[in-house]
Amino acid sequence: MTDVPGGSVLRPYDLQTEQRREPLGLDEPCPRLSWKLDCDRRGAAQSGYRITAAARPVDLDDPARLLWDSGRRESGEGLLVPWDGPVLQSATRYHWRVEVWDEAGAPAAAARSWFETGLLYRADWAAVWVGRDPVGQPPVDPPRDDDPAPPGGAPLFLRREFDLARRPVRARLYATARGVYEPRLNGARVGDAELAPGWTEYHQRLQYQTYDVTELLREGANVLGAVVADGWWSGHVGFDPRRPAQHYGDAPAFLAQLVVDFADGSRRLVATDASWTEEQGATRSADLLMGEHVDARWHRPGWDTPGAAPDGVRRVAVLDPDPGPLVAEPDHPVRVTREVPPVAVHQRGPHRFIVDFGQNLVGRVRLTVRGAAAGWQLAIRHAEILGGGELYRDNLRRAEATDVYTAGGEPTEVFEPRFTYHGFRYIEIDNHPGDLAGTDVVARVLHSDTPWTGHFECSDPMVNQLQSNISWGQRGNFVAVPTDCPQRDERLGWLADAQIFAPTASRNADVAAFFARWMRDVVGGQDAGGAFRDVAPVVSIRREAAPAWGDAGVIIPWHLWRTYGDREVLRRSFDAMVAWVEHIRRHNPDLRWRHRTGNSYGDWLQVDASTPRDVLSTAYFARSAQLVAAAAEVLDRPAEAARHRALHAAIRAAFIDSYVAADGTVEGGTQTGYLLALAFGLLPPRLVPAAVRHLVADIEGRGNRLSTGFVGVGLLCPVLADHGRPDLAYALLHQEEFPSWGYTIRHGATTIWERWDGWTEHGGFQSAAMNSFNHYSLGSVGDWLFGRVAGIDQAPGSVAYRELLLRPLPGGRLRWARATQQTARGTVACGWSLAGDRITVTATVPPGCTAVVELPTSDVDGVREGDAPAGDRPGVLAVEPSPAGVTVRLTSGSYTLSAPAGAPADGESTNQLAPVPLPAGRHHEEAHPAGPAGPGDRSRPAGGL
Ligand code: BGC
Numbered sequence: 001m002t003d004v005p006g007g008s009v010l011r012p013y014d015l016q017t018e019q020r021r022e023p024l025g026l027d028e029p030c031p032r033l034s035w036k037l038d039c040d041r042r043g044a045a046q047s048g049y050r051i052t053a054a055a056r057p058v059d060l061d062d063p064a065r066l067l068w069d070s071g072r073r074e075s076g077e078g079l080l081v082p083w084d085g086p087v088l089q090s091a092t093r094y095h096w097r098v099e100v101w102d103e104a105g106a107p108a109a110a111a112r113s114w115f116e117t118g119l120l121y122r123a124d125w126a127a128v129w130v131g132r133d134p135v136g137q138p139p140v141d142p143p144r145d146d147d148p149a150p151p152g153g154a155p156l157f158l159r160r161e162f163d164l165a166r167r168p169v170r171a172r173l174y175a176t177a178r179g180v181y182e183p184r185l186n187g188a189r190v191g192d193a194e195l196a197p198g199w200t201e202y203h204q205r206l207q208y209q210t211y212d213v214t215e216l217l218r219e220g221a222n223v224l225g226a227v228v229a230d231g232w233w234s235g236h237v238g239f240d241p242r243r244p245a246q247h248y249g250d251a252p253a254f255l256a257q258l259v260v261d262f263a264d265g266s267r268r269l270v271a272t273d274a275s276w277t278e279e280q281g282a283t284r285s286a287d288l289l290m291g292e293h294v295d296a297r298w299h300r301p302g303w304d305t306p307g308a309a310p311d312g313v314r315r316v317a318v319l320d321p322d323p324g325p326l327v328a329e330p331d332h333p334v335r336v337t338r339e340v341p342p343v344a345v346h347q348r349g350p351h352r353f354i355v356d357f358g359q360n361l362v363g364r365v366r367l368t369v370r371g372a373a374a375g376w377q378l379a380i381r382h383a384e385i386l387g388g389g390e391l392y393r394d395n396l397r398r399a400e401a402t403d404v405y406t407a408g409g410e411p412t413e414v415f416e417p418r419f420t421y422h423g424f425r426y427i428e429i430d431n432h433p434g435d436l437a438g439t440d441v442v443a444r445v446l447h448s449d450t451p452w453t454g455h456f457e458c459s460d461p462m463v464n465q466l467q468s469n470i471s472w473g474q475r476g477n478f479v480a481v482p483t484d485c486p487q488r489d490e491r492l493g494w495l496a497d498a499q500i501f502a503p504t505a506s507r508n509a510d511v512a513a514f515f516a517r518w519m520r521d522v523v524g525g526q527d528a529g530g531a532f533r534d535v536a537p538v539v540s541i542r543r544e545a546a547p548a549w550g551d552a553g554v555i556i557p558w559h560l561w562r563t564y565g566d567r568e569v570l571r572r573s574f575d576a577m578v579a580w581v582e583h584i585r586r587h588n589p590d591l592r593w594r595h596r597t598g599n600s601y602g603d604w605l606q607v608d609a610s611t612p613r614d615v616l617s618t619a620y621f622a623r624s625a626q627l628v629a630a631a632a633e634v635l636d637r638p639a640e641a642a643r644h645r646a647l648h649a650a651i652r653a654a655f656i657d658s659y660v661a662a663d664g665t666v667e668g669g670t671q672t673g674y675l676l677a678l679a680f681g682l683l684p685p686r687l688v689p690a691a692v693r694h695l696v697a698d699i700e701g702r703g704n705r706l707s708t709g710f711v712g713v714g715l716l717c718p719v720l721a722d723h724g725r726p727d728l729a730y731a732l733l734h735q736e737e738f739p740s741w742g743y744t745i746r747h748g749a750t751t752i753w754e755r756w757d758g759w760t761e762h763g764g765f766q767s768a769a770m771n772s773f774n775h776y777s778l779g780s781v782g783d784w785l786f787g788r789v790a791g792i793d794q795a796p797g798s799v800a801y802r803e804l805l806l807r808p809l810p811g812g813r814l815r816w817a818r819a820t821q822q823t824a825r826g827t828v829a830c831g832w833s834l835a836g837d838r839i840t841v842t843a844t845v846p847p848g849c850t851a852v853v854e855l856p857t858s859d860v861d862g863v864r865e866g867d868a869p870a871g872d873r874p875g876v877l878a879v880e881p882s883p884a885g886v887t888v889r890l891t892s893g894s895y896t897l898s899a900p901a902g903a904p905a906d907g908e909s910t911n912q913l914a915p916v917p918l919p920a921g922r923h924h925e926e927a928h929p930a931g932p933a934g935p936g937d938r939s940r941p942a943g944g945l
Helices: 057-061 461-477 495-508 512-524 552-564 567-587 613-634 638-659 671-679 685-701 710-722 726-734 741-746 782-790
Strands: 011-017 024-026 032-038 046-054 093-102 107-117 129-131 156-164 170-178 180-185 206-212 220-229 253-261 267-271 277-279 283-287 291-295 317-320 326-328 334-340 344-349 352-370 377-383 385-387 390-392 402-406 412-415 422-430 441-448 454-458 792-794 803-806 816-823 826-835 838-845 850-855 876-882 885-890 893-900
Touching: 011 093, 011 107, 024 170, 024 206, 032 093, 032 826, 046 057, 057 093, 057 107, 156 253, 156 267, 170 180, 170 220, 220 253, 220 283, 334 352, 352 377, 352 402, 352 461, 377 390, 385 422, 390 422, 402 412, 422 441, 441 461, 454 461, 454 495, 454 782, 461 495, 461 726, 461 741, 461 782, 495 512, 495 552, 495 710, 495 782, 512 552, 512 567, 552 567, 552 613, 567 613, 567 638, 613 638, 613 671, 638 671, 671 685, 671 710, 685 710, 685 726, 710 726, 710 782, 726 741, 726 782, 782 792, 782 816, 782 826, 792 826, 803 838, 838 850, 850 893, 885 893
Parallel strands: 024 107, 206 326, 291 402, 803 850
Antiparallel strands: 011 032, 046 093, 093 107, 129 253, 129 317, 156 220, 156 277, 170 206, 170 253, 180 220, 253 267, 283 291, 334 441, 344 352, 352 412, 352 422, 352 441, 377 402, 377 422, 385 390, 454 816, 792 803, 816 826, 826 838, 838 893, 850 885, 876 885
């Protein structure tokens, strides 16, 4: 199967099982199969499909050997078709093929893929949890807050030697850790996952990974091993002072099962048990927040190959005979995805260097060390920004973010930590032994390896830099969970940040499986009364979630349904969604969400504005009730749908009654107040124009500047553009004075800052108590860049981009813009350019999909494709005048339309009820766990070295 699109025959491609390509180790009993479609021919569509499955690829061609034959199904759908074959067996590969029929009912192409099950039943597990035997260990000092040493002692180097009479035909390793681990087999690293098993609510679900290790095994002696460090299990997590076992446990442990199959059908199992041994190795300590210390003098070559000397080797202890709640990893693991070389290396003393990678990124450094004597120790400190030419690290709070290397005395040694990660653009290498060549150091970027699916670009370099900053913020903060920031002692799965950014994230990457998995932790964190928590997994912050935070539990499943057609995540989350809304209603019988039993952050990090909390909360209450009603409809639960529709109407009435004046003023008069009311459709239609005027007046009164925090920011440009003021949306996009995206870029930002005033000319650095330079929330404008600036959107009732709404919006100083998105159904593209007095719009619509293109022209007869009137061209269904200009209706295919430019869309949008992207925030009335933001530090800026 090739994935190169093109050709006039309808073709399925990018076959996926449970939203991943060829996954190894699935444990879904009825995995869902999907494919995308491609075809150059206009109007191409799938009219039917047939799925067949077999044990071997060749059997797919033999009807007698099929395990499952769906038969021909008359359906245009290729998304998430549930397995309907025989009950799946553990540890078995299933090959499947889909063949499709085109719109004329003619057979078209077929494509193949496979998936493999993991260990489906508890009884499949023979392995037990092993780790360091606490008996006979030197006592661990009571942990101190400032002590970077791991509470459980040095990381574990575990091994088990075993013999194989011959080479296997197939071998799989199923492994996981309480901690983070790197599996080893015969001296080689197994797989390329980083920070496995990732982070989940470990007491509810702990993920195991599956590796194909057939090629690593040999006849004779073999060694299976692993290095295991504290990770999220027993290391520092969040901003709590360290206590042993504060979150999950006080020491790391490992569990693995190697299943080896031979040609004669026999099987050999090697599982963790009391026969394993444990020793200490070169990794002396490793902590996600503090950093890692490797002492190469401890390295014992061959520790993970057969026959290694047993010095210092002890038997492990069986720490727990019960494997616990193991689940197969359902999404893409964290991986190193690219390397970034330095842009500058500055020597600051005989042994001290500052290295600039030119990009605020997340990962760690690989350093080649030359000519260091045994015992020579160097340190690598990380920072996002410089102050006065030196690393500015105050904003890391308790995170040491320092890696230490002690040389072993070899002429050339390579140091790269494996069980920690940092957010940084700059490093300081302290006590480097000699000259540092630029080629000796490289930054290795790691994140959850969600496939990158989106591309946006336009004629304005500043806007392109904004898109780049947004993308880097996404890369750096999608590390096992969607985190708020990657550098300080926090890195938590804050719910509002995630729901605000999810629409943007799903433009850039395929985050379907990532968010669906995280939603299990959001739901798992809900209390018996229906309250979600601010963060998932639940650590550091245990109170009930704030408005706009807890609502992520409703908004994200809905977003996944709309974007990816994932009905299952909606079904699975539905009771929790209902319970959350019911929880708010129970505590607020008059339907104004005033009585908050948990946190409240308001429009978090707004500037010079104070959106009343009750306005914000009640708006979100209405939104959640509305989305629960919509979800109930999708799930065919009419009674719940009706109940929540009525509840939504009643909350909306209460909102109007309490917070909306007769002149359209929304209480508080803030931008975010108006944005929420307009975006969520809370106003009586007759007051909408007045509310828009108030919003516009506030923005214009500030010199075309925003005042929104997390909650409002993502709504600004969409609401302005949809209510006849795209010019003002562009003015905000291009604004370079404080506060704006442009201001941060003008001052060197390469990621999205947590706060508009992270650093300002007038105030220097904001309080170090809370000042990250890599938070994605304020980057939630990215959805609008794709959705309006380039023009890729879907119609209000459409699911997974079945009915495209392509609304290119020329404006500002842009001459052109374009975006491509690999959607769940296939490639969608939209772009525009202005030349002379004409606008050219390009559009790509996947097979089976339709598009409504809103062309910003008033000349319905002037719309052409090539030399012909557009209406005469194949695939063009209609060219009609519309309030927004001219509407062109298209079937699938690629088009290049042109028209006289003019009359840019200024009609009221029809899209207000579509689930618009929402953002989040708070004012500083309630003490933040990290302490209130103090006055800005006046030290000088980053500004390069
Ligand atoms: C986090 C945010 C979060 C906020 C809630 C901050 O410390 O970094 O992203 O949403 O707290 O108040």
